[in-house]
Amino acid sequence: MTITATRPKALVLRGPGTNCEDETLRALRMGGADADLLRSDVAAREPGRLDGYGVIVFAGGFSYGDDLAAGRVWGASLRNHLGVALRAHVDRGGLILGVCNGFQVLVESGLFEPEAEPSERSIALFANASNHYECRWVTLEAQESRCTWLKAGEQMPCPVAHGEGRFAVTDDAALERLKAAGQIALTYVHPGGGEVGYPANPNGAAGDVAGICDPTGRVLGLMPHPERNLDPWAHPTWTRLPASRSEGEGLAFYRALVESAMGASL
Numbered sequence: 001m002t003i004t005a006t007r008p009k010a011l012v013l014r015g016p017g018t019n020c021e022d023e024t025l026r027a028l029r030m031g032g033a034d035a036d037l038l039r040s041d042v043a044a045r046e047p048g049r050l051d052g053y054g055v056i057v058f059a060g061g062f063s064y065g066d067d068l069a070a071g072r073v074w075g076a077s078l079r080n081h082l083g084v085a086l087r088a089h090v091d092r093g094g095l096i097l098g099v100c101n102g103f104q105v106l107v108e109s110g111l112f113e114p115e116a117e118p119s120e121r122s123i124a125l126f127a128n129a130s131n132h133y134e135c136r137w138v139t140l141e142a143q144e145s146r147c148t149w150l151k152a153g154e155q156m157p158c159p160v161a162h163g164e165g166r167f168a169v170t171d172d173a174a175l176e177r178l179k180a181a182g183q184i185a186l187t188y189v190h191p192g193g194g195e196v197g198y199p200a201n202p203n204g205a206a207g208d209v210a211g212i213c214d215p216t217g218r219v220l221g222l223m224p225h226p227e228r229n230l231d232p233w234a235h236p237t238w239t240r241l242p243a244s245r246s247e248g249e250g251l252a253f254y255r256a257l258v259e260s261a262m263g264a265s266l
Helices: 021-030 038-043 072-081 081-093 101-109 172-180 251-261
Strands: 009-014 034-039 055-058 095-099 123-126 134-142 155-162 165-171 184-189 209-212 221-222
Touching: 009 021, 009 038, 021 055, 021 209, 021 251, 034 038, 038 072, 038 081, 055 101, 072 081, 072 172, 081 095, 095 101, 095 251, 101 123, 101 221, 134 209, 155 251, 165 209, 184 221, 184 251
Parallel strands: 009 034, 009 055, 055 095, 095 221
Antiparallel strands: 123 165, 134 155, 134 184, 184 209, 209 221
């Protein structure tokens, strides 16, 4: 079917331990989508429930308590039970977004490296270099990438809240391959310019990578939480920012995602 409604449909999948679905639903609805919530175990039993959605989002939280590693259990479940349905969704032109734990889940599911076996993955999300949980505001910059709904050069203040958000690669060649393929979508930058370092890069990510996309540009994952910067007063220094700032920068992120899904044929 072809989506002809002015408001595309978005689906937020939740798993045991996720806790960011409400603000994610709000972000999608404020961004112009009709958004629904569905448990991932229901989707695994009834993969047809994914049909007709332009966007599928994996919200943040601590799926399965991060007991083995962040996102590993849910990611393995997706790979085994929903991998075919999710790849079909992407092949039809649908978008997938994973935020924080959702990003970790997508990495573990293999969607960013569709040709690689789990044992052959070249990317992972490891424990923060600081060796503790990081909860702070950072600045993101969109890079030239396959993710066409991100505008290269645009910056966005955004909070992070994670213990295992350090983007890691097997070697420098793997990072260069991602760059060459246009899969580096978002990086941490220093708001004043110059050397990034800690805490502007809150977790020690290789190449200051905050988010990547798959080879099609239709699957995006990032560690920071744009859905926590929807309102102008969400920013910690909002009273000192220009009075003309009428919304949080994260809302533009979700609005662009939704607008990009309007032309999807599903």
